[in-house]
Amino acid sequence: MRKHRSVVILAFAIGLVAVGAIYADLQLGYYTSLNLGSVAQPAPVKQQPDAAYEISALPLYTPELVPGEGRQDVEAYCNTCHSPSYIPMQPPLPAATWAAEVTKMGKAFGAQIPAESQASILKYLESHYTPETRKR
Ligand code: HEC
Structure with a gap:
């Protein structure tokens, strides 16, 4: 009877640790809550060889020199x-x-x-x- 109780307590403790570990992973964002067991990563960007990429003008900071002789x-x-x-x-x-x-x-x-x-x-x-x- 005593042995039986300690087995139950041990199984409960192991279950508690497992649930805690899964919860921790959810908190870290390793898994989505909808699809447990799959690693959530952003979809890879599809690169297009014929795309035109643009950046705006770079800010150039060139303060003017004070006017004067020299x-x-x-x-x-x-x-x-x-x-x-x-x-x-x-x-x-x-x-x-x-x-x-x-x-x-x-x-x-x-x-x-x-x-x-x-x-x-x-x-x-x-x-x-x-x-x-x-x-x-
Ligand atoms: C032959 C190249 C050259 C010329 C010409 C030149 N400098 Fe420099 N200057 C440098 C270098 C190299 C640095 C240090 C590196 C950096 O910060 O780009 C510098 C840095 C400076 C600095 C920042 C402070 C310091 O000591 O690092 C000032 C102020 C400065 N120069 C003023 C002048 C002035 C005024 C003139 C004209 C009389 C002048 N420079 C002409 C090469 C030159």
Whole structure:
């Protein structure tokens, strides 16, 4: 009689664990509740060789440089390797930092900028992109 009861309890416990496992799988989304036992996956996409795929225009963010004397030199010499929008992308920088920046472009990256253009670029940066002078 005692043995019989422990077998019943064991069978009940095993059943409980099995139902729990199935329920857990349902919760995870492995099975649909309508079709137990089948793995639910999205239908494969049918590719068509003659289809035309389109994307819209890519957003290009190129903030304009502030108009002013020297802008032409900036646009001519700071446009070779990257967009001149690297300038307005920076926070307002002190004049000395801009000077170091322009020197770095030449010494570290090999920018070829004539001395007089370098001077006018620096004057332009000082006049529009320092904490004191920057307006936008
Ligand atoms: C010979 C190529 C070249 C030229 C010309 C050039 N740069 Fe750069 N510049 C770089 C490279 C390389 C980087 C760093 C990599 C990156 O961020 O794309 C950089 C980065 C910068 C940065 C981001 C901050 C930093 O130090 O990385 C600023 C600001 C900048 N350049 C300003 C200028 C200005 C102003 C001029 C014109 C005087 C200029 N660049 C001309 C190559 C150049």
